[in-house]
Amino acid sequence: CVVVSSIELEYMTLLDGSRVIIWLANLLHDLGRDQVEHIFIKCVDTNKMKISQNDIYYTK
Numbered sequence: 001c002v003v004v005s006s007i008e009l010e011y012m013t014l015l016d017g018s019r020v021i022i023w024l025a026n027l028l029h030d031l032g033r034d035q036v037e038h039i040f041i042k043c044v045d046t047n048k049m050k051i052s053q054n055d056i057y058y059t060k
């Protein structure tokens with residue numbers, strides 16, 4: 001994966017972190033330890049939020 005900007009790099013980092021959280025939640029589920037509460041990832045940069053909401057970005 002080639003990153004063009006620092007905003008894109010930060011977005012990719014958020015995406016990778018989300019994947020790890022999903023993997024851990026699935027692992028806990030398989031071990032019989034379902035989580036009770038939701039996990040929230042906070043993003044305070046509006047540019048990264050715009051990238052995550054852009055359907056065209058996902059087709060790259």
